[in-house]
Amino acid sequence: xxxxxxxxxxxxxxxxxxxxxxxxxxxxxxxxxxxxxxxxxxxxxxxxxxxxxxxxxxxxxxxxxxxxxxxxxxxxxxxxxxxxxxxxxxxxxxxxxxxxxxxxxxxxxxxxxxxxxxxxxxxxxxxxxxxxxxxxxxxxxxxxxxxxxxxxxxxxxxxxxxxxxxxxxxxxxxxxxxxxxxxxxxxxxxxxxxxxxxxxxxxxxxxxxxxxxxxxxxxxxxxxxxxxxxxxxxxxxxxxxxxxxxxxxxxxxxxxxxxxxxxxxxxxxxxxxxxxxxxxxxxxxxxxxxxxxxx
Amino acid sequence: xxxxxxxxxxxxxxxxxxxxxxxxxxxxxxxxxxxxxxxxxxxxxxxxxxxxxxxxxxxxxxxxxxxxxxxxxxxxxxxxxxxxxxxxxxxxxxxxxxxxxxxxxxxxxxxxxxxxxxxxxxxxxxxxxxxxxxxxxxxxxxxxxxxxxxxxxxxxxxxxxxxxxxxxxxxxxxxxxxxxxxxxxxxxxxxxxxxxxxxxxxxxxxxxxxxxxxxxxxxxxxxxxxxxxxxxxxxxxxxxxxxxxxxxxxxxxxxxxxxxxxxxxxxxxxxxxxxxxxxxxxxxxxxxxxxxxxxxxxxxxxxxxxxx
Numbered sequence: 001x002x003x004x005x006x007x008x009x010x011x012x013x014x015x016x017x018x019x020x021x022x023x024x025x026x027x028x029x030x031x032x033x034x035x036x037x038x039x040x041x042x043x044x045x046x047x048x049x050x051x052x053x054x055x056x057x058x059x060x061x062x063x064x065x066x067x068x069x070x071x072x073x074x075x076x077x078x079x080x081x082x083x084x085x086x087x088x089x090x091x092x093x094x095x096x097x098x099x100x101x102x103x104x105x106x107x108x109x110x111x112x113x114x115x116x117x118x119x120x121x122x123x124x125x126x127x128x129x130x131x132x133x134x135x136x137x138x139x140x141x142x143x144x145x146x147x148x149x150x151x152x153x154x155x156x157x158x159x160x161x162x163x164x165x166x167x168x169x170x171x172x173x174x175x176x177x178x179x180x181x182x183x184x185x186x187x188x189x190x191x192x193x194x195x196x197x198x199x200x201x202x203x204x205x206x207x208x209x210x211x212x213x214x215x216x217x218x219x220x221x222x223x224x225x226x227x228x229x230x231x232x233x234x235x236x237x238x239x240x241x242x243x244x245x246x247x248x249x250x251x252x253x254x255x256x257x258x259x260x261x262x263x264x265x266x267x268x269x270x271x272x273x274x275x276x277x278x279x280x281x282x283x284x285x286x287x288x289x290x291x292x293x294x295x
Numbered sequence: 296x297x298x299x300x301x302x303x304x305x306x307x308x309x310x311x312x313x314x315x316x317x318x319x320x321x322x323x324x325x326x327x328x329x330x331x332x333x334x335x336x337x338x339x340x341x342x343x344x345x346x347x348x349x350x351x352x353x354x355x356x357x358x359x360x361x362x363x364x365x366x367x368x369x370x371x372x373x374x375x376x377x378x379x380x381x382x383x384x385x386x387x388x389x390x391x392x393x394x395x396x397x398x399x400x401x402x403x404x405x406x407x408x409x410x411x412x413x414x415x416x417x418x419x420x421x422x423x424x425x426x427x428x429x430x431x432x433x434x435x436x437x438x439x440x441x442x443x444x445x446x447x448x449x450x451x452x453x454x455x456x457x458x459x460x461x462x463x464x465x466x467x468x469x470x471x472x473x474x475x476x477x478x479x480x481x482x483x484x485x486x487x488x489x490x491x492x493x494x495x496x497x498x499x500x501x502x503x504x505x506x507x508x509x510x511x512x513x514x515x516x517x518x519x520x521x522x523x524x525x526x527x528x529x530x531x532x533x534x535x536x537x538x539x540x541x542x543x544x545x546x547x548x549x550x551x552x553x554x555x556x557x558x559x560x561x562x563x564x565x566x567x568x569x570x571x572x573x574x575x576x577x578x579x580x581x582x583x584x585x586x587x588x589x590x591x592x593x594x595x596x597x598x599x600x601x602x603x
Contacts, residue, residue: 031410033409082585095406096346096350098406099352100537101581103534104534104578104581107580108577110573111531111577114571114574115574224417224530225417231413231414267422269421272418273414273417276414277399280400281399284402284403
């Protein structure tokens, strides 16, 4: 039972990451390989502000989101714009450009953090005192930070999901991801939508980083593993499918925990990859994706 | 002059210059740096066959180097094979891994290869780090060197010879019908398959060959350094290799060669000033792909075309 709950808690944080990734894939049709570094930035911002300024951790979360939005906007403006502005000129080169530029960005951010803060992990304070434990219905003991972080994460996830799925703005995002050209004929400023989506997903990743910061400390490489997992999830859920990526996140979180307990703890991070390979072989369109269609 | 012939000519000039280097450079340290640079050049050439000529992006060239290293290292360490046999086996092993991985994810279009390889990179490194009893984890596995005696000069010429050989093979491959298939897949895979090119098959072949070249470079390298460690499979190492190919000039035969030979010594120099060489390097990658697509060698070709 507690394995399941731990899995669900981890799944929530994976979902925050994977939601952003799949929104970007939907709108911009590229995979953001620097996603884990937004996670890392969130963790650093949280740890540094909370420790140096001594602000209330909940207020720091707002700063983390603001910072994530700004970083996302800057990155989109500087590096992602050419993907859809000079559409004709770039043509077949866009995949190539997107992969290498985001990969380069990921290396750059990792090394920038390494240069500025050094390779030492910085652990942030918990949202609640870390030592405090809560008892859930006599079954499960967990630190109250974990519980609160889970609640915040799940809350944000639900709000984001409802916004993307049902609000008018979400409908605009869906329109752009279905057909960028068609959406712009219908009067949607698809460039603006893309930059908002990019900023939003960067903020979500940063939030996940901040919430997990007291558990995994902030260090330059902290984003690598969560990012790899969110890549797995995005394939699992079907590229660009929002409900698919959230479901995939929970699936991976739970399977990983069960694998860690019942198969092998040392190799827990490899299960994700095994699942990825199985999906690629047997169900490449993912849980919710459609078979690729040519436009 | 025809484009590829020019590539070959410039490569030959570079090789001749390189062959003269040990006459002037006596310092063992700098010769060692050049051997490492040749290792990176070889890996970058392997990556370029896939990324530059076929348009498929693997994020894990260094992982294949690492697989090559550990294959040879373990065969030599546990079964007491000779290093040469170990290196040959590391070619075979990486070819098989490349073939399997390519078969799984190259049937799909889009960014699946990049996604799978980045996962693959982290997982293989994790496997090697945590299989402590076999690979000795982070401590690394120490292996005998390729030549008992002989200074760095011997290694330098061996590496150079292998690089020359691979470059020649790549030249003939790219100029052959197969090379044209690969480039047609890069430029427009739908049109290519419409003209009867077996897109998936050739993509898988390119991936296998590219992995194999990386495996070869890894196998050679491990018997030069004398230590196989999971550090060599870090994503950052892959970044170095990809960066060398991109900055040198993707999709040209000579670009990755020049990229590796120039950038590795350069990053050694930068390190002496106490700046993280990867910081500058990754910035260069971003700038190169954003504003300077043709890379060093492409610019050189342009200048040459204007002069002549």
